[in-house]
Amino acid sequence: MRTTSGFAVNIPGVDLDAVRTFVVAVEVGRFQDVAAELSISQQAVSKRIATLEGNLGVRLFTRTARGTQLTIDGQAFLVHARELLRAEERAIASVRPGRRALRVDVVGRKLAPAALLGDFHRAHPEFELDVVTLLDAGAAIDAVRSGTIDAAVRAVTAPGGQLPDVGVVRVLDEPVQLLVGVDHELAGARTVAPAQLAGHRIWLPGLVPGTEWAAYYDDLAAAFGLTIEINSPDFGTEPLLETIAGSRSLVTFIGEQTRLGWPADHGLRRIALRDPMPVHPYSLICYRDNPHPALAALCDFLGSRRVGLSDGEAWTPAWAQR
Numbered sequence: 001m002r003t004t005s006g007f008a009v010n011i012p013g014v015d016l017d018a019v020r021t022f023v024v025a026v027e028v029g030r031f032q033d034v035a036a037e038l039s040i041s042q043q044a045v046s047k048r049i050a051t052l053e054g055n056l057g058v059r060l061f062t063r064t065a066r067g068t069q070l071t072i073d074g075q076a077f078l079v080h081a082r083e084l085l086r087a088e089e090r091a092i093a094s095v096r097p098g099r100r101a102l103r104v105d106v107v108g109r110k111l112a113p114a115a116l117l118g119d120f121h122r123a124h125p126e127f128e129l130d131v132v133t134l135l136d137a138g139a140a141i142d143a144v145r146s147g148t149i150d151a152a153v154r155a156v157t158a159p160g161g162q163l164p165d166v167g168v169v170r171v172l173d174e175p176v177q178l179l180v181g182v183d184h185e186l187a188g189a190r191t192v193a194p195a196q197l198a199g200h201r202i203w204l205p206g207l208v209p210g211t212e213w214a215a216y217y218d219d220l221a222a223a224f225g226l227t228i229e230i231n232s233p234d235f236g237t238e239p240l241l242e243t244i245a246g247s248r249s250l251v252t253f254i255g256e257q258t259r260l261g262w263p264a265d266h267g268l269r270r271i272a273l274r275d276p277m278p279v280h281p282y283s284l285i286c287y288r289d290n291p292h293p294a295l296a297a298l299c300d301f302l303g304s305r306r307v308g309l310s311d312g313e314a315w316t317p318a319w320a321q322r
Contacts, residue, residue: 101128113153
């Protein structure tokens with residue numbers, strides 16, 4: 001027990017299942033999707049979240065008609081919750097006698113790398129696959145080095161010479177698209193050049209400084225004279241899409257293969273960027289001496305699926321691994 005401003009505050013042991021449920025709820029949004037992801041009932045999801053909030057003494061989510069949104073306390077707890085789960089992974093991996101599943105980190109479960117791993121799993125059902133999501137590329141590289149994961153599909157900002165002990169191979173160039181509402185002045189365009197976005201309000205809330213995403217969009221903004229607004233709370237994907245759909249001034253960026261889960265008639269337009277085409281450069285990161293039999297198959301599969309783009313056609317940051 002500790003005291004704060006004269007009040008007694010009890011901090012019991014934190015249930016890691018409840019922490020995991022909280023993190024998945026942030027990532028997927030609706031509690032019914034959390035239940036499907038964790039193979040538990042929606043009632044169990046609500047109970048875990050309520051118990052966690054009771055133990056912490058704060059509200060982590062606010063409930064609205066459209067779902068849930070993180071509170072300020074929830075945003076603060078999220079960083080530490082993810083670290084708790086990473087610590088759990090490291091602890092279990094340190095005593096596991098022989099892990100059969102190929103464990104691969106992806107940047108997000110609704111983004112292109114996750115879809116690519118889904119294709120690999122369907123092509124090679126003989127291999128067990130364990131997909132995880134770490135905080136950023138730095139955490140993924142550390143996990144590869146420690147052996148808690150076998151590989152990661154991420155954008156790597158460090159020059160190759162700074163990573164002599166791991167292999168980094170470019171496996172996917174995903175075009176970045178513009179996402180606008182139907183009332184925006186660009187909604188009717190078939191394509192837009194990146195330089196045409198100078199002066200427009202580009203909104204990417206929750207872009208965390210120091211991550212590969214922030215590095216990518218910092219360089220994109222510098223290359224084409226853009227201003228990207230990031231100083232807003234990140235309440236998740238659905239509030240972002242709702243705001244963009246109803247705005248005449250805001251636009252955002254989205255990967256070509258990102259799954260929106262947004263009704264087609266709800267006022268959003270995807271617009272291709274051309275002249276040049278910004279692409280997000282994903283690489284496979286793995287330990288060079290990892291003997292896992294599925295890793296070689298994954299390397300071959302990803303290599304066969306990559307579509308090369310000419311230097312004049314595409315734009316990537318200077319740090320992108322070739």
